[in-house]
Amino acid sequence: MPIYLLRRVLAAIPVMLVVAVFVFLLLRLTPGDPAAILAGDMATPEQLDRIRESLGLNDPLLVQFVRWIGALLQGDFGTSLISNKPVIDLVADRMWPTIWIAIITLSLSVAIAVPMGVLAAWKQGSWVDHLVMTFSVLGFSIPVFVIGYLLIKLFAIDLKWLPVQGYKAPSDDFAGFAARAVLPALTLASIYIALIARMTRASLLDVLNEDYVRTARAKGLTERRVLFRHALRNAAVPVMTVIGTGFALLISGVVVTESVYNIPGLGRLTVDSIFARDYPVIQALILLTSGVYVMVNLLIDLSYSLLDPRIRY
Amino acid sequence: MPVLQIEDLHVSVDSKSGIEVVHGISIEINEGETVCLVGESGSGKSVSSLATMGLLPKGSLKVTSGRILLDGENLLDLTPAQLRDARATRMSMIFQEPMTALNPVIKVGEQITEVLQAHTKLSNTECHAKVMDILEQVGLPDIERVARSYPHQLSGGQRQRIMIAMALVLEPRLLIADEPTTALDVTTQKQILKLMKDLQQNHGTAVLFITHDMGVVAEIADRVYVMNQGDLVEDGPVKEILTAPKKDYTRRLLSSVPSLVPRSPRPATSPKPALRVTELNKIYGGSGFLSKAKTTHAARDVTFDLTAGRTLGIVGESGSGKSTVARCVMRMIDPSSGGIRVGDQEIGGLTRKGLHPFRKKLQMVFQDPYRSLNPRLTIEESIIEGPVNYGTPKEQARTRAAELLELVGLPASAAQRYPHMFSGGQRQRIAIARALAMEPELLVADEAVSALDVSVQAQVLELLDEVQSRTGIAILFITHDLRVAAQICDEVCVMRRGEVVELGATADVLGNPQHEYTQSLLAAAPGRDWDFANFRPVAA
Numbered sequence: 001m002p003i004y005l006l007r008r009v010l011a012a013i014p015v016m017l018v019v020a021v022f023v024f025l026l027l028r029l030t031p032g033d034p035a036a037i038l039a040g041d042m043a044t045p046e047q048l049d050r051i052r053e054s055l056g057l058n059d060p061l062l063v064q065f066v067r068w069i070g071a072l073l074q075g076d077f078g079t080s081l082i083s084n085k086p087v088i089d090l091v092a093d094r095m096w097p098t099i100w101i102a103i104i105t106l107s108l109s110v111a112i113a114v115p116m117g118v119l120a121a122w123k124q125g126s127w128v129d130h131l132v133m134t135f136s137v138l139g140f141s142i143p144v145f146v147i148g149y150l151l152i153k154l155f156a157i158d159l160k161w162l163p164v165q166g167y168k169a170p171s172d173d174f175a176g177f178a179a180r181a182v183l184p185a186l187t188l189a190s191i192y193i194a195l196i197a198r199m200t201r202a203s204l205l206d207v208l209n210e211d212y213v214r215t216a217r218a219k220g221l222t223e224r225r226v227l228f229r230h231a232l233r234n235a236a237v238p239v240m241t242v243i244g245t246g247f248a249l250l251i252s253g254v255v256v257t258e259s260v261y262n263i264p265g266l267g268r269l270t271v272d273s274i275f276a277r278d279y280p281v282i283q284a285l286i287l288l289t290s291g292v293y294v295m296v297n298l299l300i301d302l303s304y305s306l307l308d309p310r311i312r313y
Numbered sequence: 314m315p316v317l318q319i320e321d322l323h324v325s326v327d328s329k330s331g332i333e334v335v336h337g338i339s340i341e342i343n344e345g346e347t348v349c350l351v352g353e354s355g356s357g358k359s360v361s362s363l364a365t366m367g368l369l370p371k372g373s374l375k376v377t378s379g380r381i382l383l384d385g386e387n388l389l390d391l392t393p394a395q396l397r398d399a400r401a402t403r404m405s406m407i408f409q410e411p412m413t414a415l416n417p418v419i420k421v422g423e424q425i426t427e428v429l430q431a432h433t434k435l436s437n438t439e440c441h442a443k444v445m446d447i448l449e450q451v452g453l454p455d456i457e458r459v460a461r462s463y464p465h466q467l468s469g470g471q472r473q474r475i476m477i478a479m480a481l482v483l484e485p486r487l488l489i490a491d492e493p494t495t496a497l498d499v500t501t502q503k504q505i506l507k508l509m510k511d512l513q514q515n516h517g518t519a520v521l522f523i524t525h526d527m528g529v530v531a532e533i534a535d536r537v538y539v540m541n542q543g544d545l546v547e548d549g550p551v552k553e554i555l556t557a558p559k560k561d562y563t564r565r566l567l568s569s570v571p572s573l574v575p576r577s578p579r580p581a582t583s584p585k586p587a588l589r590v591t592e593l594n595k596i597y598g599g600s601g602f603l604s605k606a607k608t609t610h611a612a613r614d615v616t617f618d619l620t621a622g623r624t625l626g627i628v629g630e631s632g633s634g635k636s637t638v639a640r641c642v643m644r645m646i647d648p649s650s651g652g653i654r655v656g657d658q659e660i661g662g663l664t665r666k667g668l669h670p671f672r673k674k675l676q677m678v679f680q681d682p683y684r685s686l687n688p689r690l691t692i693e694e695s696i697i698e699g700p701v702n703y704g705t706p707k708e709q710a711r712t713r714a715a716e717l718l719e720l721v722g723l724p725a726s727a728a729q730r731y732p733h734m735f736s737g738g739q740r741q742r743i744a745i746a747r748a749l750a751m752e753p754e755l756l757v758a759d760e761a762v763s764a765l766d767v768s769v770q771a772q773v774l775e776l777l778d779e780v781q782s783r784t785g786i787a788i789l790f791i792t793h794d795l796r797v798a799a800q801i802c803d804e805v806c807v808m809r810r811g812e813v814v815e816l817g818a819t820a821d822v823l824g825n826p827q828h829e830y831t832q833s834l835l836a837a838a839p840g841r842d843w844d845f846a847n848f849r850p851v852a853a
Contacts, residue, residue, distance in 0.1 A: 211413040219428050220400030309463045
């Protein structure tokens with residue numbers, strides 16, 4: 001197991017390096033000159049040159065890249081072109097709202113989607129099954145921002161149960177935090193619930209045809225025990241895989257959801273820095289999300305061996 | 314009163330068409346009696362047993378009429394909850410494949426405990442003691458450790474013992490065993506059959522034993538019911554059925570059972586070597602970055618010769634390395650060392666590209682005809698794909714395909730149909746035709762008749778024989794079944810744990826085995842004392 005872990009972490013290095021090259025090149029090759037943006041509309045060509053010189057934008061690409069990577073390794077993600085603050089501080093400031101939303105979303109999704117999928121598989125072909133499947137098609141096909149605004153209209157404006165938007169830190173005001181986190185988390189979870197419920201249903205249907213499920217019934221166990229003790233754990237591995245790969249959906253969903261609900265998280269930071277062409281911030285954010293994605297999937301792979309004793313690393 | 318009494322049971326497909334699959338069968342089993350339900354695939358024997366347990370797949374099969382009485386109580390009248398209570402306490406079932414029948418993610422001890430928790434109010438300590446007791450009774454070693462193991466950590470025989478323990482822990486009146494030894498090696502099978510017999514005697518259990526294997530029937534049955542296509546053909550005490558079957562179907566079934574007495578040796582016709590394997594080794598595992606270097610020596614110094622027009626059998630139990638040898642010969646895997654000479658050409662060391670011209674000479678027939686044909690290709694497309702790949706014009710390949718279909722006993726019109734339209738035996742014929750289309754010099758048959766019913770098996774073996782005498786092809790026949798080997802092979806090579814333990818003419822090796830392993834294999838072959846085809850015990 002420790003050797004496997006080491007191998008996986010080592011294997012993540014080339015992945016991250018490739019991401020770094022892409023991040024670096026992509027932004028250099030997009031039209032729009034950061035120096036021009038920084039200097040504003042009234043700048044003279046001399047002023048632009050001076051800014052370029054100070055940012056190192058005149059050096060060959062390879063030199064810029066090596067310098068950039070070197071700084072990254074020392075924890076220096078650069079300075080924001082707009083606010084002049086270190087990027088790492090900006091990210092640290094904005095990190096917590098996103099982490100909280102993500103955690104709530106994930107727990108909510110699993111708590112809702114897995115029972116839904118189990119029920120649909122157990123009652124395959126019944127109205128319950130059709131309802132779950134319909135919901136999951138809807139959840140998958142309605143864009144996140146539409147769901148977001150619909151939820152706001154229903155729960156915040158018409159029913160006035162919850163605040164429209166905003167964010168409060170849980171340490172300051174937990175009730176306020178919870179009230180403001182429910183809708184964004186539900187919005188973000190809709191697509192995830194759809195995905196996980198579908199996968200749970202499909203995976204469980206396979207497992208329910210297995211011989212050991214028949215054995216469990218032959219032992220005279222109740223249907224509930226057959227489903228939850230014998231079938232579900234065997235069906236869990238594909239579901240975990242979907243949770244991992246679906247994490248990418250969560251990242252893109254965060255960007256939209258935070259804009260809709262006006263939450264000062266990483267998603268909003270991403271949108272703002274893209275509009276401002278704030279290169280160092282964009283780069284740091286892409287690297288961060290890729291890093292998190294790789295980590296999440298590593299954790300998911302490790303969870304397989306907990307779920308299934310036949311899988312050993 | 315009989316323990317189980319099935320009266321005029323009808324089972325139908327649960328749909329509008331309502332096709333009947335079991336047409337009114339009646340079966341009786343008394344206390345302490347073993348009743349064998351025999352039949353080929355599709356005979357309805359498993360369906361009848363599942364109906365008894367109330368485990369017919371929901372929405373696809375249903376009991377339409379009849380009664381199933383367990384100690385006089387009609388199981389078909391019980392509510393689902395009452396039926397659940399009856400399972401494991403009054404009637405139990407064990408299944409064919411002990412790997413898939415046990416839950417892979419739960420420790421086997423817990424899986425047995427679960428039965429106690431579901432049906433009794435025993436405390437944890439009492440449960441544990443009872444589990445240990447039953448594990449002891451089914452003859453498992455080191456029971457505390459076994460109880461903490463997952464199914465994949467146990468051998469096939471051990472897993473089946475766990476299944477038996479689970480079924481018998483509450484001492485049910487009736488045990489239904491659906492082909493419980495079919496997936497096991499002969500030596501393991503022998504042990505499991507003996508175990509079931511012993512436990513039955515100790516507990517007085519009534520056993521309904523479902524099997525297709527007449528050898529097993531001869532070993533354990535008190536009475537026999539023969540089923541065919543949903544009908545009960547005949548029933549009677551085992552001696553009567555084996556010596557004086559009344560119905561044609563039973564006679565045919567018994568006549569198809571291959572004899573353990575080896576075929577008379579054929580004179581060697583051609584000295585031309587078709588395959589020469591010398592000191593072949595195959596070692597699995599061991600390499601890999603930062604991985605544990607654990608190796609398996611799957612084949613160790615395997616050496617044999619096969620001449621044109623003859624059949625060499627490689628026999629052995631699972632893990633003996635027989636399939637590894639076959640795959641090395643086919644060069645589907647790369648041998649670690651050693652020579653493989655096909656005709657005059659050494660192919661052991663050839664690269665993928667260098668191998669291309671010789672692939673044609675080597676063709677293979679696989680075990681499972683349901684999975685070895687591409688379901689999306691017509692039979693003709695499957696057959697001509699190889700020759701066309703080697704440059705035969707399409708028209709010519711088609712004509713040849715039609716001839717081949719005729720050779721394997723199928724109408725030429727079969728060419729345009731798809732695999733699912735054929736039965737298992739027909740598909741295996743198609744697979745043979747496909748292999749022959751390449752005009753190979755060597756045919757490797759890996760358990761090619763193991764998945765087939767005996768009557769079909771006999772036909773396919775006959776076909777292979779006929780093809781061989783017509784084309785002079787050499788056949789390398791991999792099998793675990795000594796009966797089949799005795800009937801088709803000129804020479805036999807017995808393997809155990811990667812090594813050849815005995816090699817020679819079939820009549821010598823099986824008629825007068827020298828190595829103790831070969832002797833033990835023969836001793837374990839079920840029904841070895843019966844000459845089924847002649848309805849009498851083997852003359853001593």
